[in-house]
Amino acid sequence: MSQRPTLRDVARQSGVSExxxxxxxxxxxxxxxxxxxxxxAAARELGYTPNRLAGGLKSQTSGLVAVVVPSMSNNVFPxxxxxxxxxxxxxxxxxxxxxxxxxxxxxxxxxxxLLSWSPSGIILAGLExxxxxxxxxxxxxxxxxxxxxxxxxPIDTAIGISQHDAAxxxxxxxxxxxxxxxxxxxxxxxxxxxxxxxxLSFEERLNERDTPxxxxxxxxEASSISVGRAACAQILADSARLDALFFANDDxxxxxxxxxxxxxxxxxxxxxxxxxxxxxxxxxxxxQLTTIQTPRGKMGxxxxxxxxxxxxxxxxxxxxxxxxxxRARDTT
Amino acid sequence: MSQRPTLRDVARQSGVSExxxxxxxxxxxxxxxxxxxxxxAAARELGYTPNRLAGGLKSQTSGLVAVVVPSMSNNVFPxxxxxxxxxxxxxxxxxxxxxxxxxxxxxxxxxxxLLSWSPSGIILAGLExxxxxxxxxxxxxxxxxxxxxxxxxPIDTAIGISQHDAAxxxxxxxxxxxxxxxxxxxxxxxxxxxxxxxxLSFEERLNERDTPxxxxxxxxEASSISVGRAACAQILADSARLDALFFANDDxxxxxxxxxxxxxxxxxxxxxxxxxxxxxxxxxxxxQLTTIQTPRGKMGxxxxxxxxxxxxxxxxxxxxxxxxxxRARDTT
DNA sequence: TTGAAAGCGCTAACAC
DNA sequence: GTGTTAGCGCTTTCAA
Numbered sequence: 001m002s003q004r005p006t007l008r009d010v011a012r013q014s015g016v017s018e019x020x021x022x023x024x025x026x027x028x029x030x031x032x033x034x035x036x037x038x039x040x041a042a043a044r045e046l047g048y049t050p051n052r053l054a055g056g057l058k059s060q061t062s063g064l065v066a067v068v069v070p071s072m073s074n075n076v077f078p079x080x081x082x083x084x085x086x087x088x089x090x091x092x093x094x095x096x097x098x099x100x101x102x103x104x105x106x107x108x109x110x111x112x113x114l115l116s117w118s119p120s121g122i123i124l125a126g127l128e129x130x131x132x133x134x135x136x137x138x139x140x141x142x143x144x145x146x147x148x149x150x151x152x153x154p155i156d157t158a159i160g161i162s163q164h165d166a167a168x169x170x171x172x173x174x175x176x177x178x179x180x181x182x183x184x185x186x187x188x189x190x191x192x193x194x195x196x197x198x199x200l201s202f203e204e205r206l207n208e209r210d211t212p213x214x215x216x217x218x219x220x221e222a223s224s225i226s227v228g229r230a231a232c233a234q235i236l237a238d239s240a241r242l243d244a245l246f247f248a249n250d251d252x253x254x255x256x257x258x259x260x261x262x263x264x265x266x267x268x269x270x271x272x273x274x275x276x277x278x279x280x281x282x283x284x285x286x287x288q289l290t291t292i293q294t295p296r297g298k299m300g301x302x303x304x305x306x307x308x309x310x311x312x313x314x315x316x317x318x319x320x321x322x323x324x325x326x327r328a329r330d331t332t
Numbered sequence: 333m334s335q336r337p338t339l340r341d342v343a344r345q346s347g348v349s350e351x352x353x354x355x356x357x358x359x360x361x362x363x364x365x366x367x368x369x370x371x372x373a374a375a376r377e378l379g380y381t382p383n384r385l386a387g388g389l390k391s392q393t394s395g396l397v398a399v400v401v402p403s404m405s406n407n408v409f410p411x412x413x414x415x416x417x418x419x420x421x422x423x424x425x426x427x428x429x430x431x432x433x434x435x436x437x438x439x440x441x442x443x444x445x446l447l448s449w450s451p452s453g454i455i456l457a458g459l460e461x462x463x464x465x466x467x468x469x470x471x472x473x474x475x476x477x478x479x480x481x482x483x484x485x486p487i488d489t490a491i492g493i494s495q496h497d498a499a500x501x502x503x504x505x506x507x508x509x510x511x512x513x514x515x516x517x518x519x520x521x522x523x524x525x526x527x528x529x530x531x532l533s534f535e536e537r538l539n540e541r542d543t544p545x546x547x548x549x550x551x552x553e554a555s556s557i558s559v560g561r562a563a564c565a566q567i568l569a570d571s572a573r574l575d576a577l578f579f580a581n582d583d584x585x586x587x588x589x590x591x592x593x594x595x596x597x598x599x600x601x602x603x604x605x606x607x608x609x610x611x612x613x614x615x616x617x618x619x620q621l622t623t624i625q626t627p628r629g630k631m632g633x634x635x636x637x638x639x640x641x642x643x644x645x646x647x648x649x650x651x652x653x654x655x656x657x658x659r660a661r662d663t664t
Numbered sequence: 665t666t667g668a669a670a671g672c673g674c675t676a677a678c679a680c
Numbered sequence: 681g682t683g684t685t686a687g688c689g690c691t692t693t694c695a696a
Contacts, residue, residue, distance in 0.1 A: 388672095
């Protein structure tokens with residue numbers, strides 16, 4: 001089996017210099033049609049594909065985009081990654097993945113690791129990072145796009161929604177609907193900083209509205225429908241007479257809804273339920289869950305696009321609020 | 333802001349040659365403890381991180397692992413990717429992602445693209461690829477791990493389950509339970525070749541058992557709970573007196589279950605339901621769905637491990653059957 | 665156990 | 681519009 005052909009092979013084959021081949025392959029300007037045709041023919045004939053490692057080494061930018069998110073076994077980040085990929089695909093950039101599992105030491109190690117491939121930019125979830133991580137990102141001299149959350153100071157660009165505003169909107173919604181004995185259910189031990197932020201803003205707003213939170217249950221396990229179902233059963237057993245429950249996400253909330261269905265608790269008559277995220281499958285439930293719709297795919301797309309734009313222009317420190325929608329439906 | 337330090341800087345700082353630093357960084361054998369200590373101190377002081385582009389260019393292997401899957405907005409591939417990442421993390425390899433959206437032209441383009449970064453190996457879903465894709469993979473001279481499906485001829489190594497056996501097992505299960513008027517519901521227009529394979533094997537087995545399929549509905553849209561719910565309603569309206577339904581996946585099946593709950597159809601008394609995959613959230617439903625449990629995380633882990641092992645050893649053409657479990661539960 | 669030389673495949677910078 | 685030169689940062693020989 002022959003070696004993979006190089007620029008040099010194409011140059012020989014087509015009788016031009018290597019740099020000319022390089023220019024054709026990169027669609028550089030000022031190339032005669034004739035030369036382009038000749039080179040392209042030779043490249044096709046040899047089955048040439050550029051070596052991006054070599055190109056990246058020389059040009060200091062690899063076309064790889066580091067993507068650092070907590071996890072894939074979760075309904076939100078896969079959609080974000082889908083969005084990122086959709087945009088990167090258009091410019092032959094590719095995402096390199098790193099999963100932190102909500103562990104900031106691991107995040108730091110992953111960032112260091114990913115930077116060693118000289119990525120053209122990095123997209124990461126959240127605004128909270130270890131000092132070491134921040135330092136690396138600031139010194140990396142590439143676009144740094146922080147996604148999901150915009151309540152804070154981005155290293156470079158933040159794209160997402162205000163978790164703070166979203167939580168307050170839900171608090172207002174529940175109080176406006178007349179609920180007075182409101183509880184909250186979370187999971188993961190609140191490792192995802194965004195869910196913690198949401199709960200605090202939610203409680204804060206409830207206080208402002210003179211309707212303080214009545215009960216709170218943060219499950220230690222990873223968030224899931226089953227966990228939501230069990231947590232809902234438990235919080236109702238512990239603290240009687242709740243009239244509404246806000247869940248850290250839709251998975252938990254669907255669990256709550258199932259608990260109510262099975263236990264004959266009337267929703268929202270006896271108990272109102274609200275989730276967060278607006279994942280697809282809640283639409284299929286017998287009752288339409290009230291939730292906050294977040295633009296996950298769009299966050300990915302916008303992040304990738306910002307990264308690409310940033311590579312040429314030179315803006316800094318921008319914050320892009322993609323907004324959320326409170327979908328008030330059957331369960332409140 | 334200073335430039336990123338290079339091997340040369342570390343070499344100067346510690347008063348040794350570049351190659352010695354290189355050896356220390358890579359944990360090469362035959363390094364004196366003293367030299368190692370000196371180099372490591374200098375590297376730490378300078379905040380040195382290797383440039384993997386340069387290393388990869390020279391050594392012809394980048395430490396990147398190409399991962400080519402259909403989609404992330406789906407319950408199965410994110411778990412596979414999670415598994416891959418878990419293993420790759422241990423050896424500082426990183427996955428570079430490409431999403432095909434079940435389009436083999438796009439897959440070919442993505443494979444070409446990813447190969448241009450000289451990945452250390454490639455993991456891709458399924459055994460069906462375009463001729464161009466196969467040729468590239470055969471010539472790439474790196475480990476090629478095909479996952480999910482093992483019914484066919486792998487390019488190099490296949491790791492997954494027999495879709496054929498799984499479908500037959502479900503057919504047997506339904507017939508053994510006494511169901512005689514069995515229907516099938518799919519989605520995506522059966523673009524995922526695996527679901528097509530499953531249906532064919534399912535029908536084949538039903539014929540062998542003298543219980544041919546009574547009705548079949550393949551929705552054109554992407555698979556989801558809502559689609560399953562609608563499809564279930566429709567197939568029951570079209571073809572009266574079905575007593576069991578096998579769905580291409582759990583999402584669809586849960587949709588079916590919801591339809592039955594809402595329409596007052598007794599499960600499994602009036603209609604039995606079975607899914608495929610064994611995704612987490614079916615455990616939270618009021619009735620436990622009968623399904624085929626597939627080892628998705630394990631497939632990812634095994635694929636990554638095989639890729640790493642293959643990089644040193646030299647086996648070829650192996651097939652690893654990870655097996656499935658038929659979980660017969662409440663709905664059949 | 666350590667080092668010197670050469671070069672992986674490409675592109676930036678500068679000619680012409 | 682095209683070519684020459686140099687070198688990105690590392691690792692693979694090969695030698696000591």
